[in-house]
Amino acid sequence: MDRKQKFQIHFKEGDAAAEITTAKSWRGVSVQFSRLKLPAEYEFKWEGHSHYLAHHDLVLLDGEMEVVGERPVAAQDLRDKMTYVPAGQTITGWCSPVARLNAFTVVNFNPVDMEEELQVEFNGAEPRPQIYFKDDALGATMRKLGRLMADKNQPAAKVYIETVGLTAALEMFRISQPETTKIKLAGQLSQAQANMVKEFIAENLARDIGLDDLASVCGLTRFHFSRSFKATFGEPPHRYLTRVRMERATQMLAATKLSLSDIAGACGFNGISQFGRAFRDVVGKTPLEFRRQA
Known part of the structure; x- marks a missing residue:
């Protein structure tokens, strides 16, 4: 994964670290999972040319997230909430988590590749960031992806985890686009x-x-x-x-x-x-x- 595309964490305490971090990438999609064992305050940043989608399993004493150029958003209970930021924007923020296993799953996906996957062209308005939102279907997919990424001892088959990661990217891509866009469904294989x-x-x-x-x-x-x-x-x-x-x-x-x-x-x-x-x-x-x- 390109370092410029990676979700970066910096702990304020020098000996703090993520308990587990895994990353995988396929054509047009990359996924990173992190689970934080220590209740240590940290800062984070992401910037890149791909869309950003994060699923949070976090409970915070305090913290905030800012899409650079917009007003910061404060939060505490972020369990099952998600954040979406279109390509070309930068996220910064800080978190002071409670003493529990906090985790998040990040999916980066290329909008050009997603258009090719769906075989449609989206001509609507530019998508807007969505900070700490909920969606039942997408949330279920992201939770599944997080569980697969977290299991380093018994990793899932490539075809399965690639399918779930791609599904998450495509679901978010369609959510962020105009509802008038019609995607032609495929029939059976010959x-x-x-x-x-x-x-x-x-x-x-x-x-x-x-x-x-x-x-x-x-x-x-x-x-x-x-x-x-x-x-x-x-x-x-x-x-x-x-x-x-x-x-x-x-x-x-x-x-x-x-x-x-x-x-x-x-x-x-x-x-x-x-x-x-x-x-x-x-x-x-x-x-x-x-x-x-x-």
């Missing part, structure tokens, strides 16, 4: 496209396949591919991919003596821990239990 996707997944199952990888096979944007895929297969790409991985894993557990680590790698999982959790969620038992009963 039989040729569906076959190409299935073949690509089968041949690359050991890789951490991303949404961009799958969409490129069909020559579609990620937004339209996701909707066409679900209309075709009856489930989103990440669930389909997980199911195919489980089918191969069960076959390998029953028919080979390969180690769990080898099977996890062959099926595209980032280690035994992620493999075991996904296997229990889908099959209802651990890989070893399944192998003993096969």
Whole structure:
């Protein structure tokens, strides 16, 4: 992630630090998650050429945020509130948090890439900043994204977290645009496209396949591919991919003596821990239990 695009935190106490910070980026979208363990006062700043969206799980003794050139906004209870600032503007502020685990998730997204994803051109008025607002649908997506980013020990599959991050960016992009804009919904994949996707997944199952990888096979944007895929297969790409991985894993557990680590790698999982959790969620038992009963 470009440092100029990164949400920057400066603690006033020299030994204070974020308990966890993770960052990921894909074409047109980057995500940063931070969880603050210490009740230490800090200053923050963000500036860049992308749109900025933050979901807050913060409770403050005091603090304020300022979009440079506008009046500062004070706040205390920011749980499940969000902030959106269009590209080209700067945010500064400070926070004095209460003694709890405070966290926030930041999504930066490029407006040009989002127009390309939706395959529409927005000609309305320039979007305005929205400080500490609420939206049920977008809030649910951002909470999910935060949970995925927070789990460093058992990271989610690339295709899943990329889908959630892109969904958050697209939801905010549409919220900030005129309601008169109509987005053409995609239909099903053609039989040729569906076959190409299935073949690509089968041949690359050991890789951490991303949404961009799958969409490129069909020559579609990620937004339209996701909707066409679900209309075709009856489930989103990440669930389909997980199911195919489980089918191969069960076959390998029953028919080979390969180690769990080898099977996890062959099926595209980032280690035994992620493999075991996904296997229990889908099959209802651990890989070893399944192998003993096969």
